[in-house]
Amino acid sequence: MSRMGWRTLLRWILRLAYRAELRGAENLQGLGDRVLIVVNHVSFLDAALLMAFLDGAPVFAINTEIAQRWWVKPLGRVADFFALDPANPLATKTLIAKVKEGRPCVIFPEGRISVTGALMKVYAGPAWIADKTDAVVVPVRIDGAERSPFSRLNRGQVRRVLFPKIKVTIVEPRRIALDPALRGKVRRKAASLQLYEIMSDMVFRTQDLGETLVEAVLRARHIHGGGFTAVQDPTGARISYNRLLTGAVALGKPLAGLTSRGEHVGVLLPNVNAAIVTFLALQTYGRVPAMLNFSTGTGNMQAGLVAAGVERIVTSRAFVEKAKIEKTIEALAEQAEIIWLEDVGADIGLGAKLAAMLDLPRLRSLHRSFGVRRDDPAVILFTSGSEGRPKGVVLSHGNILTNCAQAAARVDYNELDTCFNALPVFHSFGLTAGTLLPLVSGVKVFMYPSPLHYRVVPEMIYDVQATIMFGTNSFLKGYGRAADPYDFRSLRYVFAGAEPIQDETRDQWFEKFGIRLLAGYGATETSPVLALNTAMHQCWGTVGRFLPGIEWRLEPMPGIEEGGRLWVKGPNVMLGYLRYEKPKVLEPPEDGWYDTGDIVKLDELGFVTILGRAKRFAKIGGEMVSLAAVENVVAEVAPGQHHAVVAVPDPRKGERLLLVTDAAGLDRARIGEAMRKRGMSELSLPAEVVQVEALPLLGTGKTDYPAIQKMLAERKAEAAAPAGA
Numbered sequence: 001m002s003r004m005g006w007r008t009l010l011r012w013i014l015r016l017a018y019r020a021e022l023r024g025a026e027n028l029q030g031l032g033d034r035v036l037i038v039v040n041h042v043s044f045l046d047a048a049l050l051m052a053f054l055d056g057a058p059v060f061a062i063n064t065e066i067a068q069r070w071w072v073k074p075l076g077r078v079a080d081f082f083a084l085d086p087a088n089p090l091a092t093k094t095l096i097a098k099v100k101e102g103r104p105c106v107i108f109p110e111g112r113i114s115v116t117g118a119l120m121k122v123y124a125g126p127a128w129i130a131d132k133t134d135a136v137v138v139p140v141r142i143d144g145a146e147r148s149p150f151s152r153l154n155r156g157q158v159r160r161v162l163f164p165k166i167k168v169t170i171v172e173p174r175r176i177a178l179d180p181a182l183r184g185k186v187r188r189k190a191a192s193l194q195l196y197e198i199m200s201d202m203v204f205r206t207q208d209l210g211e212t213l214v215e216a217v218l219r220a221r222h223i224h225g226g227g228f229t230a231v232q233d234p235t236g237a238r239i240s241y242n243r244l245l246t247g248a249v250a251l252g253k254p255l256a257g258l259t260s261r262g263e264h265v266g267v268l269l270p271n272v273n274a275a276i277v278t279f280l281a282l283q284t285y286g287r288v289p290a291m292l293n294f295s296t297g298t299g300n301m302q303a304g305l306v307a308a309g310v311e312r313i314v315t316s317r318a319f320v321e322k323a324k325i326e327k328t329i330e331a332l333a334e335q336a337e338i339i340w341l342e343d344v345g346a347d348i349g350l351g352a353k354l355a356a357m358l359d360l361p362r363l364r365s366l367h368r369s370f371g372v373r374r375d376d377p378a379v380i381l382f383t384s385g386s387e388g389r390p391k392g393v394v395l396s397h398g399n400i401l402t403n404c405a406q407a408a409a410r411v412d413y414n415e416l417d418t419c420f421n422a423l424p425v426f427h428s429f430g431l432t433a434g435t436l437l438p439l440v441s442g443v444k445v446f447m448y449p450s451p452l453h454y455r456v457v458p459e460m461i462y463d464v465q466a467t468i469m470f471g472t473n474s475f476l477k478g479y480g481r482a483a484d485p486y487d488f489r490s491l492r493y494v495f496a497g498a499e500p501i502q503d504e505t506r507d508q509w510f511e512k513f514g515i516r517l518l519a520g521y522g523a524t525e526t527s528p529v530l531a532l533n534t535a536m537h538q539c540w541g542t543v544g545r546f547l548p549g550i551e552w553r554l555e556p557m558p559g560i561e562e563g564g565r566l567w568v569k570g571p572n573v574m575l576g577y578l579r580y581e582k583p584k585v586l587e588p589p590e591d592g593w594y595d596t597g598d599i600v601k602l603d604e605l606g607f608v609t610i611l612g613r614a615k616r617f618a619k620i621g622g623e624m625v626s627l628a629a630v631e632n633v634v635a636e637v638a639p640g641q642h643h644a645v646v647a648v649p650d651p652r653k654g655e656r657l658l659l660v661t662d663a664a665g666l667d668r669a670r671i672g673e674a675m676r677k678r679g680m681s682e683l684s685l686p687a688e689v690v691q692v693e694a695l696p697l698l699g700t701g702k703t704d705y706p707a708i709q710k711m712l713a714e715r716k717a718e719a720a721a722p723a724g725a
Contacts, residue, residue, distance in 0.1 A: 007051060007052055010048060010051060010052040011052040011053060014045075014048065014049060014052050014166070017163050018045075018144070018145075018148070018163055018164065018165060018166040019163075019165045019166070020049060020052075020053070020165075020166045020167075020168065021166075021167055021168070022053040022168050022169075022170070023167060023168070023169045023170065024169050024170035024171060024172075025055075025170060027138065027170045027171060027172055027173060028054070028055065028138060028170055031136045031138065031173055032136060033102035034099055034100065034102065034133050034134065034135040034136065035058075035099075035104040035105070035135060035136050035138060035173075036099060036104075036105050036107065036126065036129060036130050036133070036135040036136070036137050036138070037050075037054070037058060037104060037105065037106045037107070037138045037140055038107060038108075038109050038126060038137055038138070038139055038140070038195065038198070038199060039106060039107070039108055039139075039140040039141075039142060040108075040110065040114070040119060040140075040141055040142055040199065040202075040203070041108040041110045041111075041112065041113050041114060041142075042113065042114050042117070042142055042143075042145050042146040042151055043113060043142075043145035043146060043148055043150040043151040043152075044113065044150040044151075045145045045148060045150045045166070046108070046113075046142050046145060047060060047062065049142060049145070049166065049168055050106055050140070050168070053168050054106070058103065058104040058105060058106045059095075059098055059103050059104070059105045059106070060105075060106045061095055061105060061106065061107040061108075062108075092125050092128065092129065095107075095129060096129050096132050096133055099129060099133045099135050100133055105129075105135075107126050107129075109122045109123055109125075109126040109127070109195060109199065110122060110123070111123050113151070113152045114146065114151075114152070114153075115152050115153065116153075116157075116412035116414065117146050117153055117157060117158060117412065117414050118203075118408070118411070118412035118413075119196070119199055119200055119203060119409070119410075119412075120412075121536060122192060122195055122196040122199060123192070124188050124189070124191065124192040126195060127176060127188070127191035127192045127194065127195040128188060128191060130175075130176045130191070130195065131176045131178065131187075131191045134175070135175075136173045136174075136175060137173060137174045137175060137176060137195070137198055138170060138171070138173045138174075139170075139171040139174070139198055139199055139201075139202035140168065140169065140170050140171070140202075141167075141168070141169045141171065141202050141203060141206040142166065142167075142168055143166070143167045143168075143169065143206060144164045144165050144166035144167055145164070145166050146158060147159065147160060147161050147164040147223075148160070148161065148162075148163070148164050148166075149162065153414070156415065156416045157414040157415055157416055158414060158415060159223065159224050159225050159228075159415065159442075167206075169202075169206045171201075171202045171205055171206065174198050176191055176194050176195065176198075177194070178190055178191060178194070179604070182604070186604070189605065190604065190605060193537065193545075193605055193606065196536075196537070197545075197548065197606075200409040200410055200548050201409070201548040201549070203408070203409040203548075204405050204406055204408075204409040204547075204548040204549055205548075205549075207405035207408060207409070209401045209404060209405055209440055210401065210440075211373065211374045211397065212283070212367065212372050212373070212374065212376075212378070212397040213280075213283050213378055213397050213400065213401070213436065213440070214248075214280065214283050214284050214363070214364075214367045214372075215364060215367070216401055216404075216440040217241070217244070217245065217280065217439060217440060218245070218363060218364055219440070220241065220439065220440050220441065220442050221241035221242070221245065223442060224241070224415060224442035225241070226240060226241050226242035227240050227241075227242065228240060228241055228415070228442065229444050230244050230439060230444065230445065231244060231273050231276050231439070231444075231445050231447065232273070232444065232445070232446050232447070232464070233271070233272045233273045233446070233447045233448070233449075234272075234448060234449070234460065235272070235273070237273055239273055239276075239277075242360065244276070244277065244280065245280070245360060245363060246353070246356045246357050246360055247277045247281070247356075248277055248280035248281045248283075248284050249281075249284060249356040249359050249360065249363060249366070250348050250352055250353050250355075250356035251277055251278065251281040251344065251345070251348065252280075252281035252282065252284045252285040253285070253352070253356075254344050254347060254348065255278075255281055255282060255285065255287070255314065255339070255344065256285040256286075256287070258312065258339055258344075259282075259287055259312055261285075261286045261287070261370055261371075262286060262287070262288065263287050263288065263311070263312070264287075264288050264290045264308045264309055264310050264380060264584075265282055265287050265288065265289060265290060265310065265312055265313070265314060266289075266290045266292050266305065266308075266310040266312065266313035266314065266315075266332075266336060267279065267282070267289045267290065267291050267292060267313070267314050267315075268292045268294060268313055268314070268315040268319075268332075269314070269315060269316060269319060269341075269425070270319055270323070270424070270449040270450070271421060271422065271423075271424060271425055271430070271447040271448055271449045271450075272447055272449055273447060274316065274341060275425055275447070276425075276435065276439070276445075276447070278314055278341065279379075279425070282314075283367075283372075283378070284363070284366070284367050285367075285370060286367075286370030286371065286372050288377045288378065288379065288380060289379050289380070290304070290308045290310050290379075290380040290382075290392070291379060291380070291381055291382070291425060291426040291431065292304065292305075292313065292382070292426060293382050293390075293424070293426040293427070294323065294325060294328065294426070295424070295698065296382070296390065296698070298327070298328045298331045298332070300382075300389070300390050301328065301332060302331065302332065302335060303389040303390055303580045304382045304390050304392060305332065305335050305336055306335070306580050306583050307382075307389070307390070307391060307392045307578045307579055307580045307583055307584075308380050308382075308392040308578050308583075308584070309578075309583050309584035310335075310336055311336050311337065312336055312337045312338075312339055313332060313336050313337070313338055313339065314339045314341060315329070315338060315339070315340065315341065316340065316341045316342065317340055317342050318342070372397070373397075374396065374397050374398040374401075375396050375397075375398055375575075376396060376397060377394050377395070377396055377575060378395055378396055378397040378399070378400055379394075379395050379400070379431070380392045380393065380394055380395075380578065381393045381395065381426065381427070381428050381431070381524050382426070383524060389579075389580040390580075391577045391578065391579055391580075392577065392578030392579075393428075393524045393525055393574050393577060393578075394574060394575040394576055394577070394578060394586060395428075395527055395574055395575065396574075396575050398571060399527045399571065399572050399573070399574060399575070400432055400436060400527050400572075401440070402527070402549065402570070402571040402572045403432055403437075403526070403527040403528070403529055403547075403572040404432070404436065404437045404440055404441065406529065406547035406548055406549055406550075406572065407433070407437055407529060407532070407547065408437075408441060409547070409548050410532060410534050410547060410548075411493070411532070411534055413438070413441060413443050413468060413493075414442070414443070415442050415443070416467070417438075417443045417444065417467045417468055417492070418443070418444040418445075418446055418464055418465065418466045418467055418468070419434065419437075419438040419443050419444065419445050419446065419466065419467075419468040419469070419470075420446050420448065420457075420460070420461050420464065420466035420468070420469045421434030421435055421438075421445055421446065421447055421448065421470060422448040422449075422450065422451040422453075422457055422471075422475070423451055423470055423471070423472075424451070427498075427524075428522070428523075428524040428527060428528035429470060429472075429497055429498055429522070429528055430470070432527055432528060432529070433470050433495070433497075433528070433529060434470045435447070438468070443468070446460070446464050446466060448460060451471070451472075451475045452475075452478075454475075454478035454479055454481070454482045455482045457479055458479050458482060458483035458484065458487040458488065459487065461487060461488060461490070461491065462484075462486070462487040462488070462489070462490070465490040466490060466491060467490055467491060467492045467493070468491070468492060468493050468494075468495075469491055469493070469494045469495070470494075470495050470496075470497070471494065471495075471496055472496065472497065472498040472499050472702065473496060473498075473499050473500060473501045473502055473505050474499065474642075474697065474702070476494070476496060476501075476505055476509065476517065477502070477504070477505045477508070477640075480505065480508040480509055480512060480513075481508075483512075483513070485512055485513060487513075488513045488515060491513075491515055493518060493535065494509070494515055494516075494517050494518065495518050495519075495520055495532070496517045496518065496519050496520065497519070497520045497521060497522060497528075497529075497543075498702055499702050499703070500519075500610065500628070500632075501517055501519050502632075502635050502639075503635075503636075504635070504639040504640065505517065506540065516535075516538065518532070518533040518534060518535070518538065518544070519533050519540075519542070519543050519544065520532040520533065520543055520544060521543035521544070521608060521610060523594075523596055524574075525573065525574045525589075525594050525596075526568060526570075526572050526573055526574070526594065526596075527572040527573075527574070529547060529572075530546060530547065530550060530568060530596075531543045531544045531545055531546050531547065531608045532544040532545070532547060533545075539603075539605075539607040541609060542603075542607040542608055542609045543608050543609070543610055544607065544608065545605075545606045545607055545608065546606065546608065549570050549571060549572070550568055550569075550570040550572070551568065551569040551570055552566060552567065552568050552569075553566075553567050553593075554566060554567075554600065554601075554602075555567065557599060560599060560611075562601055562611065563599050563600050563601035563609075563611050564599065564600070564601075565595070565596075565597070565598070565599055566595075566596045566598050566599070566600045567593045567594065567595050567596065568593070568594055568596060569591075569592045569593045569594070573589060573592060573593075573594045574589065574594070575588060576588035576589065597613055598610055598611075598612070598613055599611040599612050599613070599626075610628075611626060611628070611629075612626040612627065612628035612629065613627075613628070625657070625684050627645045627646070627647065627657070629680070629684070630645045630657060630659075630684050630686065631643055631644065631645050633671065633674050633675055633678065633680070633684075634659060634661070634666075634671055636674060637666065637670050637671055637674050638661065638663040638666050638670075641661060641662050641663035641666075642661065642662050642694070642695040642697075642703070643659060643660070643661045643662075643663065643695075644659075644660045644661070644695055644703050644705065644708050645657055645658070645659050645660075645686060646658050646660065646705065646708055646709060646712065648712070656687040656688075657684070657685070657686040657687055658686060658687065658688050658689075658690055658712065659671070659686035659688070659689045659690065660690045660692060660695060660708055660711075660712070661689065661690070661691060661692070661695075662691070662692055662693060662694055662695060663691070664691065666689060666691070667689060668685060668686065668689060671685060671686065671689075672685050690712065690715075692711075695708065696708060696711070
């Protein structure tokens, strides 16, 4: 039989057994005579799939050890092999010669079959080949074979299927484009990083999570099994995908009877199982949850109701009593109808639950009957009100699912993982990263109602053997102090965001627990993650590299020599704002670009460093001073305490700095000495130190700067008041 005949037979077998299909074949047309095809490696089927579906006569570069296996030799009838020893530079040079001869070359840059299910380390050799030959790089994604018996994942990592559906997707060609000035090791590292970015972008672009959040959960149920435990909370209740979706249908039906299609419905609940069921119940029936931030105060919540046009709020009597927010509920009830979950649940009898179970097979069509689409609003979150009244941030289903796919392209996780989430679901970090990402990815979620329980959280992590955790500097510092060194033995990844991670916190976690904190960066408006350090690519002091699919630009700032103001654009950027001044009127970002308000810089490898907020610079004596930089110095002088630097008007210098701190005995002299050692200008020295018992914090652990400004204004007014007034 001819080589073409063997290929036809192999293709027929793969299509019959795995319903294998090829997508994007047009991306291999008209590429010239130097082509490097790079493929993710997920199973022993990969080479056979490529041989069957790729046209032409490419050379397959495979590991020398694999090339010697008995079952590889018969495949030589279908394609040409080149045994590649990654440790032998001469082998790489020979492959370079073959590419220059005009033979398309297929190579697996990871060098081995994945044991995580995600992209693994990308070797420098393939990137060097592409750089040396100026070859067109064609990324190819194999999806589905990792669930077959031919993968190297164990049964705990993935739900095995004898004959899973397999897709081979050819993505648009790219080139390795490096700065000509780069040489030696720096150039090789930059090339390797760029090839990794090409491949992670390929994974991102080919990730199909579904059109809506409900469809994404249904997809996760199909892949991981209806009996897979999806959610758990401190009550001990474990909810499988089947129970979760059945509960969403059962609860959603009466909630739908009390609301209208597309209505913005307030949700006021803590991090418990019921919050996720309620969220999905509203989603299923085409309602848009507006997640109310109960830590921000009654006035801000009332402003949020106006901005988003919320007329009904779903909450729980048990939560209201435990949180002691009865007065807040009374105030909110003057603007919106309160729907108590206890009352709704009491009307859901056995018949309704059975009906919901019977509706489960047709849940997709039920959900689609409400006309919900990918670009429709999925949730409304609220800013903290640092720039006046809080704004409603409208995120679409596509925004959130895009961000989940972006993270999945960079971080490995599987069914063995448990994500511990104590960050509130009214915050984008807690909702997307801590709840929805694991939920649509087959990762168990343990919901904990408060991040402030510094002694309890480490014990709970130890008890449930959590492997993934999200936190902020303030919370992680508190856990680090209270935890036993063995409490965090199970943690694989700890991702930190929302505020800068202090050196003290990093050192504490590394020395006490042996854990690297992985800093990330984002905003509610970007669903939220923009950049992330990972176990594979990390640079301390930065917030990592931008996730795939994100465009960015830096605008120069007058008076600031380094970096620029960051603007971003991409499918994870919000639909727009809802403002108190224009209730329910969506204000989309102009041309899709969102102004983060942050001053950042990027190094030659693409790592992002946050220099400060544009609004957190003061102009003193004609010079721009970073308030964040001053806070960093103060944190070194008085570690383990909370500090905040704010700018106030000054008739002589324009502005002056005030330091608000809970560190007793901290004075300007110690701060000035530390600044001189760092070569900082004397203009950066705070003019006054204000000592307080505790600094006000937001629900996410961030410093509440508006509250501090208000506190200082009140102190100034009291000081100016006549004695006895």
